[in-house]
Amino acid sequence: MAEALSQSDIDSLLAMAAEHPAAAANGAAVPAATAATPVMSLPAAAGRANQRHRYVRKMDFARPSKFNKDQLRTLQMLHESFCRRASTFLSGQVRSLVEVSVTGAEQIPYGDFVSSLPVPTFTSVLEVSPLGTNAMASIDLPLLFAMIDRMLGGPGTANGRIRELTEIEAGLASNLMERLLDELSAAWGDLVPVEFRLRGIEMNAQFAQIVPASEPSVLIIMELSIGTATGSLSICLPYRSIESVVGDLAAHRYFATGEDQPDHRASLLESLQRVPMPVRAEIGSTRVPVETVLGLQPGDVVPLGRRVDDGVRLVVGSTRAYRALPGRDGNRVAVRIVERLADEESRTGS
Incomplete structure (x- = not known):
């Protein structure tokens, strides 16, 4: 009685049939190995058959991807809405036209964001409520000095001063950041019910290690322009800080809940009423x-x-x-x- 075929024998026969599809379709015998064709063992044939269907994907274990392109695009749109709100608010605070725009949104390790910040710099530790997590924000010091100068009645020229804030300047900067976080919370509220609150400020970001350096994070960079003074406002959102709401960051949800809502129109009207007019x-x-x-x-x-x-x-x-x-x-x-x-x-x- 003939010996039963094992699974590897069956796989090897299928592999040989795949190499001669015409003969197999006509019911002809598959040509045997000749002297010109090296004889392949059954396990080797099975291994080659499996290798033909193997799919290999590159994986960077040092920088695992936590956010897909749709989520990054939604985050960018959320912060474009914040930019419009921030422009209106800051224009009233400094009594001059302030332009705010998003320049990019990318995923980087949290440690890369911290190491990219100069010392000193105005760094804010944010509390994300009700998630009970933390995020980070930073403003270029020359730009911050220009805004404070305008708030105190000065011309607001950027002179490139890099120094730590005085007690009065730190108080003004904290109040300014708290108001900006109100606008940020309103922009996020169009899609996700979260609030950003100021937990503390640091002049050295190395002292604000809210997550491990390897934590995947989204960095949103916004450019601000006040007269001749320009600089950036950066917001870093670690993955674990917004992990519970990442699933809601979908573009179709943003468009479905955005511009046509009565609350959004009322907020827009309120913002327009605060626009300064000469x-x-x-x-x-x-x-x-x-x-x-x-x-x-x-x-x-x-x-x-x-x-x-x-x-x-x-x-x-x-x-x-x-x-x-x-x-x-x-x-x-x-x-x-x-x-x-x-x-x-x-x-x-x-």
């Missing part, structure tokens, strides 16, 4: 020849073609909106609004 009072205007302008001296009188009781025009943005009467409020010049100008009058400026 308001100025125009006494009047006239046209004179160049030779008259060249001959002007202190004490000369320039008629403006308006009556004294006409008052002044209050210009909001670029539109003449109100007629007002000049006066003073304490020791400061002020105007009192009399009436709103009609549309035609606001266009002609009469």
